[in-house]
Amino acid sequence: MxxxxxxxxxxxxxxxxxxxxxxxxxxxxEAVKNKGHLQCGVTNGLPGFSQPDEKGHWTGIDxxxxxxIAAAIFGKGDAVQFTPLTAKERFTALQSxxxxxxxxxxxxxxxxxxSLGLNFTGTNYYDGQGFLIKKDIxxxxxxxxxxxxxxxxxxxxxxxxxxxxxxANDMEFKPIVFDTSEQTVxxxxxxxxxxxxxxxxxxxxxxxKLADPSxxxxxxxxxxxxxxxxxxxxxxxxxxxxxxxxxxxxxxAEELGITSENVEDMKKSDNPNIxxxxxxxxxxxxxxxxxxxxxxxxIKEVGNYGEMYNRNVGPGTPLDLDRGLxxxxxxxxxxxxxxxx
Amino acid sequence: xxxxxxxxxxxxxxxxxxxxxxxxxxxNILLTVVVVYMIGTSIGPLLNWLxxxxxxxxxxxxxxxxxxxxWLFINQRLNFFMYGFYPDAQQWRVDIMFFLLAVAFVPxxxxxFPARRWLGIFGMTxxxxxxxxxxxxxxxxLEEVQSNKWGGLMLTLILAYxxxxxxxxxxxxxxxxxxxxxxxxxxxxxxxxEVWRAVPLITVLFMASVMLPLFLPxxxxxxxxxRALIGITLWQxxxxxxxxxxxxxxxxxxxxxxxxxxxLGYWRKMRLIILPQALTLVIxxxxxxxxxxxxxTTLVLIIGLFDILGTVQSTITDPAWQNVAIEGYVxxxxxxxxxxxxxxxxxxxxxxxxxxxxxx
Numbered sequence: 001m002x003x004x005x006x007x008x009x010x011x012x013x014x015x016x017x018x019x020x021x022x023x024x025x026x027x028x029x030e031a032v033k034n035k036g037h038l039q040c041g042v043t044n045g046l047p048g049f050s051q052p053d054e055k056g057h058w059t060g061i062d063x064x065x066x067x068x069i070a071a072a073i074f075g076k077g078d079a080v081q082f083t084p085l086t087a088k089e090r091f092t093a094l095q096s097x098x099x100x101x102x103x104x105x106x107x108x109x110x111x112x113x114x115s116l117g118l119n120f121t122g123t124n125y126y127d128g129q130g131f132l133i134k135k136d137i138x139x140x141x142x143x144x145x146x147x148x149x150x151x152x153x154x155x156x157x158x159x160x161x162x163x164x165x166x167x168a169n170d171m172e173f174k175p176i177v178f179d180t181s182e183q184t185v186x187x188x189x190x191x192x193x194x195x196x197x198x199x200x201x202x203x204x205x206x207x208x209k210l211a212d213p214s215x216x217x218x219x220x221x222x223x224x225x226x227x228x229x230x231x232x233x234x235x236x237x238x239x240x241x242x243x244x245x246x247x248x249x250x251x252x253a254e255e256l257g258i259t260s261e262n263v264e265d266m267k268k269s270d271n272p273n274i275x276x277x278x279x280x281x282x283x284x285x286x287x288x289x290x291x292x293x294x295x296x297x298x299i300k301e302v303g304n305y306g307e308m309y310n311r312n313v314g315p316g317t318p319l320d321l322d323r324g325l326x327x328x329x330x331x332x333x334x335x336x337x338x339x340x341x
Numbered sequence: 342x343x344x345x346x347x348x349x350x351x352x353x354x355x356x357x358x359x360x361x362x363x364x365x366x367x368x369n370i371l372l373t374v375v376v377v378y379m380i381g382t383s384i385g386p387l388l389n390w391l392x393x394x395x396x397x398x399x400x401x402x403x404x405x406x407x408x409x410x411x412w413l414f415i416n417q418r419l420n421f422f423m424y425g426f427y428p429d430a431q432q433w434r435v436d437i438m439f440f441l442l443a444v445a446f447v448p449x450x451x452x453x454f455p456a457r458r459w460l461g462i463f464g465m466t467x468x469x470x471x472x473x474x475x476x477x478x479x480x481x482x483l484e485e486v487q488s489n490k491w492g493g494l495m496l497t498l499i500l501a502y503x504x505x506x507x508x509x510x511x512x513x514x515x516x517x518x519x520x521x522x523x524x525x526x527x528x529x530x531x532x533x534x535e536v537w538r539a540v541p542l543i544t545v546l547f548m549a550s551v552m553l554p555l556f557l558p559x560x561x562x563x564x565x566x567x568r569a570l571i572g573i574t575l576w577q578x579x580x581x582x583x584x585x586x587x588x589x590x591x592x593x594x595x596x597x598x599x600x601x602x603x604x605l606g607y608w609r610k611m612r613l614i615i616l617p618q619a620l621t622l623v624i625x626x627x628x629x630x631x632x633x634x635x636x637x638t639t640l641v642l643i644i645g646l647f648d649i650l651g652t653v654q655s656t657i658t659d660p661a662w663q664n665v666a667i668e669g670y671v672x673x674x675x676x677x678x679x680x681x682x683x684x685x686x687x688x689x690x691x692x693x694x695x696x697x698x699x700x701x
Binding site: 045046047048052098180189204208 | 417418420426427489547550551554555565642643644645646647651652654657658659660661664
């Protein structure tokens with residue numbers, strides 16, 4: 001199976017390069033400008049990251065990442081169309097040019113970065129895998145889970161991480177595999193397993209689906225690193241830079257205290273860092289092939305990283321997640337962007 | 342000749358009937374009691390959950406209190422479940438199509454409805470053309486709505502409708518081709534049918550959505566929905582061909598010879614004599630295939646198209662709501678039941694009218 005996947009990935013890469021060589025008449029940026037909108041690949045419904053709301057509008061942190069890129073290019077955050085993709089389709093859709101950027105809750109790993117003909121542009125959410133357990137089994141640490149039955153969703157890195165973790169700690173477990181996260185939580189609620197494992201960002205949402213959420217607790221352990229971020233095709237460095245620096249601009253904006261509300265006032269600021277970010281001074285936009293005020297447009301339309309986080313997954317939203325690792329480096333997290341100069 | 346008398350009327354006595362059918366042996370008595378007990382104990386809670394304790398209206402998730410179903414969730418998302426991402430201001434176009442669909446097909450159930458035959462023909466010919474103009478737009482000053490915005494029940498109906506309209510004629514041609522005496526045509530039809538019928542629809546969709554774009558040059562992307570529609574239609578036509586071939590084989594050789602004796606050419610013979618008989622014979626099979634197709638359209642979920650099941654599944658995980666999975670799935674099941682039961686009734690109607698069962 002592994003060989004098959006490698007083979008398929010290799011073929012896909014080969015085809016990707018072949019096609020890239022014969023049809024790259026325009027750069028991605030030119031192609032996007034000609035289309036008049038950005039085509040962005042998202043999940044088919046993951047709370048907080050990309051999910052349609054009551055009106056059928058996409059919301060979530062991955063969706064806002066796409067809007068920010070559209071705002072940087074067109075000055076309008078709504079110049080973007082979304083393509084919902086399943087986990088299996090996502091890389092092909094990007095390789096074949098069906099979408100311009102993939103912002104689909106995708107973990108940055110070496111294999112994906114090196115062998116699929118793709119580039120990860122950064123991390124818009126640092127996630128990690130955790131455990132949700134029934135309170136009455138009285139476990140407080142994942143190391144005590146020897147012999148547990150575990151509910152997992154099939155076909156994700158979650159499954160592999162779990163096996164790695166239990167093997168590394170010399171423990172046994174019995175997996176019960178479900179197809180969707182909905183079924184996984186139903187299985188957990190019905191008592192088919194003691195433990196449910198998933199990305200931490202989803203555990204709270206899954207817990208809230210239980211009839212009695214207080215009957216389950218989230219263990220403090222994080223057993224894997226899941227840096228999630230946007231992905232672009234290899235071979236177009238300008239586009240790679242644009243997607244990368246839009247996110248950096250949002251992170252820098254938070255560090256500098258620029259928000260979508262005060263951005264007009266900030267334009268008059270004397271701080272050269274702020275001036276460069278908002279495009280009132282310097283030629284940062286030009287270097288990327290974007291309008292000079294792309295930073296201003298991104299903050300105006302979507303907001304800085306903190307706003308994006310709080311609106312979609314932060315405290316007060318149904319997911320109710322603390323900033324944790326995703327806080328700025330100045331506030332104890334690891335969100336760090338290179339300087340804009 | 343003495344006049345034959347009508348058979349004596351059988352009086353219907355409920356008590357006698359029950360004694361004959363429900364309480365005639367000890368195990369039937371036991372079964373009856375158990376079944377009545379099960380119905381009696383489950384129907385109350387079911388009705389309570391479905392209607393009496395259920396929440397139908399309200400403003401936000403917190404209004405869903407009590408033990409009943411939270412239909413408020415469906416109520417609030419109904420627009421999304423019907424139209425997907427189709428823009429609000431343009432939804433009248435879809436409404437017109439829903440209306441025309443009803444106008445064309447609902448009268449088919451009413452025996453004496455005027456011009457119902459013409460309405461049926463309109464539904465099979467004019468309606469797809471109107472839909473092709475109205476739904477994507479881009480003509481006559483209509484705003485263009487790209488297919489990635491279509492979704493919900495509307496998309497399910499489009500998939501099923503195009504699959505049905507496309508696969509029936511294709512299936513007829515393939516079935517005739519498979520019985521043809523020309524080896525090239527026969528060979529082609531046999532290979533086509535056997536290849537497509539031997540592949541699961543899920544594979545066809547996956548090929549269409551994942552592999553096909555890799556083989557096409559970059560920039561030459563035709564839409565995912567179109568790829569899925571072509572895949573579904575071709576796959577379905579292979580099944581249809583075999584159903585129709587069954588009908589063709591049931592027609593005695595004398596019918597073919599009679600047609601030839603009348604001096605009819607191949608196509609007129611088929612059109613006037615063979616196909617009308619063959620198709621009426623296999624109505625149950627055809628409708629069965631249609632119903633199967635209607636259900637199979639939900640498989641587009643795996644290629645990221647939001648049909649009605651897809652829209653529901655993508656929203657039941659919304660953490661703002663309590664667990665609304667059951668409500669969502671019940672709603673989807675109900676929608677499917679309405680359409681599939683409709684098709685089934687129509688076919689029974691047709692069979693009765695054409696008397697294909699040779700009952701009388």
